[in-house]
Amino acid sequence: MDLLTAQYLLTEPGRLLLAEAGALLAAKAEPVVALTRLRKTAAPEIAAAAWEMAASRRKGARKFGESAEAMYFVGEALEQASSAGAAAYHAARFVEAGVTALTDLCGGVGGDAIAFARAGLQVTVVERDPARALFAAENARALNLETKITVHCADAAEFSVTTEAVWFDPARRVDKRRVVAPEDYSPPLSLVNDLRDLGVAHIGIKLAPGIDHDVAAQMDAGLEFLSDEGECKESLFWTGRLRAPEPVRATVLTPHAIHALAGTPDEDTDYIPPASSDEGGYFYEPDPAVIRAHLVRTLAHDLNAAPVDPQIAYLIAPELISTPFATAYEIVERFPYHFKTLQKALNARGVGRVVVKKRGVPHEPEAVIKQLKLKGTEEMTVVLTRMGDKQIAILCRRVQEEKRL
Template sequence: MDRADAELLLTSEALTLLDGLPPYRATDNVVQAVSALRDRGVSPEMTRVVLRQRRLRAQAKPKFGDFAARMFFTEIGLQQATRLDVAAHHAARFRALGDITVGDLGCGIGGDALALAGLGLCVVAIDRDESTAAIATYNLAPFDNASVEQGDAESVDLSRFGALWFDPARRSKDKRLSNPADWSPSLEWVFDVATRIPSGIKLSPAIAHDLLPDRVEAQWVEDSGDTVECVVWTGALARPNVARSALILGAESAELTASEPDSGVETGEIGAYVYDPSGAVIRAQLLGTLARQLGANTIASSIAYLSSNKFIHTPFAQAFKVIDIVPLDIRAITQYCRDAGIGTLEIKKRGVDIDPATFRTKLKLKGSASATLILTRAGDGRVAIVAERVR
């Protein structure tokens, strides 16, 4: 968002117009929406700004719930913003350190700062982009214990902070920045600062393990089935003897921890049950820890499915009861589904180059039965495991 758009948005006229607009729907006729505002004498620039903001608020609702209706967003800021329930988890770590002032360096639209301020912590949110800082100022206005500054994180006086939160900007306009040196602030600088001041550093869940420093806690977080982030915790924010953790948030919250990466698992046969581990567990390289809890093995080298003959409930994996095993051959599977009367089929896959949607179309399913089909490698071959979910 450029400065001119931000200045338009942060006016009483824009707020009044937004409050008077009907809820956004993806099927809305954009031409009609524009014409309705223009017929009321609204300028083209203001029309564009408020209609875009209405759309962003609707898109933000899964992350911010009802709060989204009273917040402002930028395209990039919303893409990188932390979900509110995940931000609350972050804030709880900082709250445990006591009454400190937290510096949120690279605050974006202020999602994490909102959670920190909501727990009563003093927070100074800093962003180098003028328009983004203005948006964050609006979003944090209800909190007297939160302030916003525009500035470069790498030039800020850090001595006033008891702890730091970093969410390095990994996008530039519509482009994702793959080189950590290009992030803002740069990852090298962030990790250096984090050795001196307790810090939480939000990174992509796909971050390479060899980029992570030693003597930190790296926590992968899954929220409502999505692996959303890796957070590196340092200093007093990190827990003793925890180097890797996988946190599952949701109706059944749980956490798997280890003092070091633990991904080694023996390969064995397909048993009575197959487990599909959480993405957070896989990303955290804790497959070995989970396998021991379940008494399970993998069914092929480098494939993350686990299997055992005993069912053990776990929040760290989806469980499937094995019904049958057939060759991974379209004709064999088509015949099997026809004979079993399978008309509804969930298809999962690992380690095979197959598009599930295209594969399902080729099966020409008919019938009232349902099943799950797991397409994968087992041993040295490829198989299709017919299974049913264990609820």
């Protein structure tokens, strides 16, 4: 969004236009009809921006709750913004480390800055895009946080940091194309080394969850993977007092708690023999953050479990142990996988609906479900995987939360 459009949306006519766009969206008006209506009082590009902002506010509610209705967003910045739970967790890490003020480099429209300010931190936001910087300042004002948040429209690579701590969330899209190499980020990840050379000791870095563990090691940073709503949303690097003593951590956010599993990556821990062909009464599917953190063996120890195969992140255990780090299923039956055998087993149990999961085998869940001819009222989960060179099927039922120990 260009700066002139952003500035107009902050004027009284712009706010009225946004209110009208929001009402049209709530009434489920077709986009063509809504834009035609909005163009009666605004130029086409302004009307389009208002409609997009109304849609962004609705999407933003998933990350910012009721606050989204008063906030201003830019589409790409909203996509990269942390969820409210994740942002609150970031803030808590700084507070626990004794930080009182930080600089939020590449601050976007202020998503993390809002959480930092609400946690009591004094925040300096640096954002080079003029429209995003304008919206960051307006969002702080709209949420009564303007005394806690100061916004500078500047290039993070050139900004003179004066705080002892930094939050760094570089852009991982360039020209709308996702980039993978850390030095292709904007600014590049090496900016962190420049900051440390200048004496900034306590740095938190938010990156994509697919980052290689070696990158954190090369930067001498603690590594963490954060899961929210069952999805590994981000990887985090921590330096200085923010760094945990363990090499890596998997953190799972739930609606009422934060759960952390810390330890040594699987490749540096003792080997765990795979489960035997007749072992176990419960099947565990580790949370994606546990898998990305390479802490499956650590989890296996905690659950008294064994992997179905050394190369596959599925676990089998003789007993049910409640854990936030995996989804538990009660095993009903297990057998060598052949499609006809699976079909027969499901029909014998009156299964009419299935969820199919797979790892380590070439079968696609959607194709298997499409082939199955099911009759019945029961629902079951089918896990297709392998033990050594043998493909197996596990029929199981998910353990409901209230049944967990």
